Amino acid sequence: MADTETSQIEQICIDKGMRMTGQRRVVARVLSESEDHPDVEEIYRRAAMLDPQISIATVYRTLRLFDTANVIDRLEFGDGRARYEVTDDNAHHYHLLDVKSGEVLEFENKEVDRRLKEIAAELGYRLIGDRLDLYGTALEPGEKE
Amino acid sequence: MADTETSQIEQICIDKGMRMTGQRRVVARVLSESEDHPDVEEIYRRAAMLDPQISIATVYRTLRLFDTANVIDRLEFGDGRARYEVTDDNAHHYHLLDVKSGEVLEFENKEVDRRLKEIAAELGYRLIGDRLDLYGTALEPGEKE
DNA sequence: TTAATTGCAAAGTTTTTGCGACCAC
DNA sequence: GTGGTCGCAAAAACTTTGCAATTAA
Numbered sequence: 001m002a003d004t005e006t007s008q009i010e011q012i013c014i015d016k017g018m019r020m021t022g023q024r025r026v027v028a029r030v031l032s033e034s035e036d037h038p039d040v041e042e043i044y045r046r047a048a049m050l051d052p053q054i055s056i057a058t059v060y061r062t063l064r065l066f067d068t069a070n071v072i073d074r075l076e077f078g079d080g081r082a083r084y085e086v087t088d089d090n091a092h093h094y095h096l097l098d099v100k101s102g103e104v105l106e107f108e109n110k111e112v113d114r115r116l117k118e119i120a121a122e123l124g125y126r127l128i129g130d131r132l133d134l135y136g137t138a139l140e141p142g143e144k145e
Numbered sequence: 146m147a148d149t150e151t152s153q154i155e156q157i158c159i160d161k162g163m164r165m166t167g168q169r170r171v172v173a174r175v176l177s178e179s180e181d182h183p184d185v186e187e188i189y190r191r192a193a194m195l196d197p198q199i200s201i202a203t204v205y206r207t208l209r210l211f212d213t214a215n216v217i218d219r220l221e222f223g224d225g226r227a228r229y230e231v232t233d234d235n236a237h238h239y240h241l242l243d244v245k246s247g248e249v250l251e252f253e254n255k256e257v258d259r260r261l262k263e264i265a266a267e268l269g270y271r272l273i274g275d276r277l278d279l280y281g282t283a284l285e286p287g288e289k290e
Numbered sequence: 291t292t293a294a295t296t297g298c299a300a301a302g303t304t305t306t307t308g309c310g311a312c313c314a315c
Numbered sequence: 316g317t318g319g320t321c322g323c324a325a326a327a328a329c330t331t332t333g334c335a336a337t338t339a340a
Binding site for chain 3: 164165166167185186201202205206209225226227
């Protein structure tokens with residue numbers, strides 16, 4: 001079972017030379033197995049299923065650690081709570097929020113990537129990060145596209 | 146002097162049928178005259194110069210009111226506190242943060258506007274809002290652009 | 291062995307809210 | 316006049332931190 005496997009994030013942390021405690025392994029596993037964008041409470045809830053003794057303070061500390069090490073990305077969609085996802089070094093992506101359902105879609109666009117880098121350069125900056133979130137409502141079938 | 150004039154935002158609020166109290170006028174004036182992106186504490190500080198009796202609770206309530214009415218935009222640059230700017234219906238713009246100085250530059254780009262709308266449509270959504278923030282470091286003279 | 295990490299509870303930040311007094315319309 | 320708004324202080328929501336006990340390397 002997956003219970004004894006090394007999760008994707010755990011391996012990254014090991015490679016980065018982090019001290020891997022049981023709690024960090026649990027949080028790493030939770031994040032590796034999440035396909036959504038959970039907030040801290042939700043990550044804590046999922047982690048507590050694997051280790052009922054884990055403290056939310058440790059979850060906060062671990063998320064900050066992983067975020068600082070660029071292992072995960074902290075997202076903010078304007079609802080006050082931070083959400084997290086695993087950093088994907090190969091494919092930088094953006095988000096589209098369905099404002100009615102709260103669902104979050106991810107999308108990539110190389111053309112946008114390139115254009116943003118150019119824009120930063122035109123303004124005299126080296127682009128080191130970006131955040132692009134679209135907010136939309138689902139088009140009904142037949143509705144104008 | 147400007148003290149008795151109707152500020153840009155105040156007029157918008159009047160047009161929207163809002164009840165205009167002295168405090169709302171003060172916050173409206175502060176925002177109208179701000180060319181930066183102040184956070185709540187800073188807005189409160191500036192408002193208190195015009196009305197020393199104003200409460201920060203009222204500043205929070207007024208900002209939420211203005212934001213909900215789309216008179217101002219709430220910005221989040223990842224530092225935990227919300228910042229605000231006057232909504233510009235004519236020219237939608239994006240932000241570039243100088244991560245070293247904390248300075249915020251604004252830029253427009255019709256091509257990006259159009260592309261984002263197309264992307265949303267391709268995903269099956271009507272775009273109703275977006276947020277695009279670039280993070281960069283200033284290029285030194287002669288540095289690769 | 292020992293410096294780093296944990297759980298707990300206390301405290302720090304930012305924002306919201308209940309309530310009686312007050313004010314705009 | 317009266318429903319909306321204000322100031323105040325309390326509380327809510329989210330996040331960080333001090334400390335003694337525990338643990339990874």
